[in-house]
Amino acid sequence: MMWRALSADWLKIRGKGLWFLVFLGPLGLTAMQGLNFGLRYDYLKEQYQADLWGGLLSNVAGFVPIALYLGGTLVCSLIANVEHQMSSWKQLLALPVSRTAVYMAKLLLCLLLLVCSCLLLSAGTLALGLLLGFGIQAIPYADILRLGFASYAGALPIIALQLWLSVSSRNQTFPVAAGITLSLLSLFSMYLSEWMPLNWPVLAWEAESPWLFIASGLLLGLLMILPGAVHFARKDVD
C-alpha cells in the first residue's frame, strides 16, 4: 500500500522544484569549493600537500550539515505543500489507503530525494578532485561516499521532525522558520554537549568514533517517525 502511495507521490512532485533543489544543493557545494580551490590553488595545495583529497573533503564537509538541514527543511515543506496547496489531503485520505502508508510514503520520498543529493555530492566532489588534478591513485572512495551519508544519518532526527511539522500545518511559515532556526543554531551548538542531536551531523563526520553518532542519528530518527505518524493517523483532516 505504501508503494502505491509512493508511486503517486513520485508523479505529484513533478515540476514542483524538488528535483531542482536536489541538484542545486550538492552542485552548489561543489561549485563553491571549485571556486575556493580555483582561486587559492597554490596556497591550498601547499597546505594540504600531505593529503590533497582529505583537504578537499574536509572543506566540503564543513558545509554539509547545514546544507542537509536547510535542504531537508525545504524538501519536507515542498512535499507537504503539494497536498496543502489545493487542500488535497481530504481527497487523498478519503481514498482506500491507510494514513500510516501515506505518511511513510511522504517520508520515504523525502529520504530518497536526499539520498540522491548525497550521491550527487559524492560524484561532484570526486569530479572536482580529479579536475584539480589530485590524482587517481589516492582517491579515498569510502570517505567520498561517507561525505554526505554520515552527516545525513546524523541529520535524520531533525528531518523526521521537519516532515512532521510541515505535514501538520497548512501554513508553511512556521515549519520553514523552525527549520532555518535549527540550521543556524547548529552552527553554534557545537559548544554545548555532544549529546545535542543538532550536532550529530558534524560529529558523524569528524568525531573520533563517528559510528556512535551515525547510529544515534539513525535510532533517534526512527523514533521521531513514530509520534509524527501516530499524530497524522489520528488527526482531523480539514
Next chain:
Amino acid sequence: MKSTVITTNGLRKVYRGRAAVEQLDLNIGQGEIYGFLGPNGAGKTTTIRMLLGLIQPTSGDIQIFGKELRKHKLQILRRVGSLVESPSYYGHLSAADNLEAIRRILDVPKARIAEVLDIVSLTGEEKRPVKGFSLGMKQRLGIAAALLGSPELLILDEPTNGLDPSGIQEIRSLIKRLPAEYGITVLVSSHLLSEIEQMADTVGIIRQGTMIYQDTIAHLQEQAAGELRLTVSEPEAALKLSSLSGCGGSLQESRIVLPRMSDARVALLVRELVENGHAVYRVEEHRQSLEQFFLQVIEGGIS
C-alpha cells in the same frame, strides 16, 4: 424494502465545546439520490467528513454497507467515491496526471481514466495543467476522480457550488444518470432547496447540526406547499367572487395570492374568473424559499 447503504446512530461532533453535529441519524437507501440540505454552517461538511473517516466523531457510530466504519474503513472507502467542499487538485499536473495519481493508489486499470473523463465530458482537455481550468471544469474533474474507483456510493459535498446555470444543469443531469446507469447510490449536499428538489429522491434537512426533517421529496413538496399567484385585469373585483374569497385569497401588490391547491381546483377557479369576464394574465405557483421553509419547519413543528 431497499437495503440501506448509510446508517448513522446518534452521530455527534464537538468543536471547542460547540456541537457542529448533534444526534444525527442518517438513513440512506440503496440506489437512491439523497439530498442533504442545510444552510451555511449547518454541519453538512462536518457530517460528510465523518462519513469518509476524515474526522473522528465525538460520539455515535457510522455503518456503511452494513459495516462499522471505524473497523472496516479501508474496505468501505474502496467502494466510496467522494468530493468534499472546494475541489482538490494538483494544479501543476494535467487532468490526466491528476487522475493517474489517484489511480495509482486505487490500483484500477489505466483505461478507467479515459472512461471517467468521458463521463464528465472533459475528453480533449486532459493534457492541460489543471490550474488553467475554469471552476466548473475543476469541479467536473473532482467528480471524475470520485468515479475513478467505480464506487457503489458517491458522496458529493456541494458539487455545484460556484457554477454557472449551465454548469449546474450539467452536473445535475450527470448526478441523476448515475443511479440508473451505474447503480450508484448518491449522497449530495446543498444549501439550495430548489437544487435538491430537482435531483433527489429523499431529502434530509439539517440545521445547527440537528436533523430536522428526513423523508421523500414528494412528501416534502406537499408539506412545503407554496402559494398561487393570479394576475388578472381587475383584481379587487375578482377577489369579491365568492369562491376566490372562500379559499382565503388576499390582495398583494395588485395580485391575488392564494394558498396552494389541487390542479382541479385551480382549473375551476380560472374558469369561473373567465366566465365572469375577467382577463387572466398569469397563474403562477410561488414556492417558499429555503429560509421561509426553515422558519415554517421550526415554528410549525413539522418533523
